Amino acid sequence: MNTRRSMVAGNWKMYGSGAANAALVDGLRQGLAGLGAAAGAVDTLVCPPFVYLAAVAGRLADSGIALGAQNLCAETGQGAYTGEVAGEMLREVGCSHVIVGHSERRALYAESDEIIARKYAAALATGLTPILCVGETLAERDGDQTSAVVARQLDALIAHCGVAALGRGLVAYEPVWAIGTGRTATPAQAQEVHAFIRGRIAAHDAIIAGSLRVLYGGSVKAGNARELFAMPDVDGGLVGGASLKAEEFVAIVAAAAV
Ligand code: PEP
Numbered sequence: 001m002n003t004r005r006s007m008v009a010g011n012w013k014m015y016g017s018g019a020a021n022a023a024l025v026d027g028l029r030q031g032l033a034g035l036g037a038a039a040g041a042v043d044t045l046v047c048p049p050f051v052y053l054a055a056v057a058g059r060l061a062d063s064g065i066a067l068g069a070q071n072l073c074a075e076t077g078q079g080a081y082t083g084e085v086a087g088e089m090l091r092e093v094g095c096s097h098v099i100v101g102h103s104e105r106r107a108l109y110a111e112s113d114e115i116i117a118r119k120y121a122a123a124l125a126t127g128l129t130p131i132l133c134v135g136e137t138l139a140e141r142d143g144d145q146t147s148a149v150v151a152r153q154l155d156a157l158i159a160h161c162g163v164a165a166l167g168r169g170l171v172a173y174e175p176v177w178a179i180g181t182g183r184t185a186t187p188a189q190a191q192e193v194h195a196f197i198r199g200r201i202a203a204h205d206a207i208i209a210g211s212l213r214v215l216y217g218g219s220v221k222a223g224n225a226r227e228l229f230a231m232p233d234v235d236g237g238l239v240g241g242a243s244l245k246a247e248e249f250v251a252i253v254a255a256a257a258v
Pocket of ligand 1: 013219238242
């Protein structure tokens with residue numbers, strides 16, 4: 001039995017509109033209130049696109065649902081970085097968390113392990129809690145490279161930021177082949193990699209490894225969340241598609257509260 005609190009985080013990706021977000025947040029508030037005390041046992045977080053953060057922050061007021069961003073600039077402060085958003089700005093509009101190194105950013109925007117480590121450091125420097133995403137592609141899994149890829153991604157972070165930095169963030173294991181595909185890792189597959197992640201970090205610092213929350217992401221839905229979250233090293237989920245439906249997200253939160 002561990003003492004780690006579960007978290008369920010919603011990554012809204014590039015979906016939504018002012019009206020759709022308002023309806024979604026209202027649905028979440030209502031649904032989570034309906035869970036009663038169970039909802040209080042789980043940390044909940046939503047990560048809308050940048051332009052909606054301030055409006056969603058207002059709509060979330062006093063709900064207990066935290067706000068996160070999907071990305072941030074590796075530079076802190078102000079500067080001539082067209083199109084970028086600094087951690088300080090995210091804090092100012094109400095974010096407490098930020099996703100770093102999502103596989104879509106790695107694959108579509110060529111984010112390297114090094115830039116991701118710099119973004120993680122920028123998040124910490126600006127008072128945000130980073131959620132570091134790691135995970136292998138299908139070709140890498142088929143080539144028996146899962147451990148090597150995840151180790152490389154973690155080691156790059158530790159080399160740049162130090163292992164203590166992992167004590168101030170979260171990790172999300174997101175097998176790329178399971179993201180948005182409807183194909184979920186089995187609970188046993190997820191557990192195997194989550195245990196590997198914890199073990200890799202424990203080699204540096206067993207206390208940090210023991211308290212680190214490692215979320216699973218990849219086609220989590222109401223129908224599969226409970227068995228995934230029942231695994232001893234799975235501390236909740238990072239949810240994409242299903243986080244856009246209030247009822248589905250609330251059911252996933254309920255599964256994490258068990
Ligand atoms: C994600 O975007 O982080 C994700 C896990 O997406 P989905 O749940 O849709 O697979």
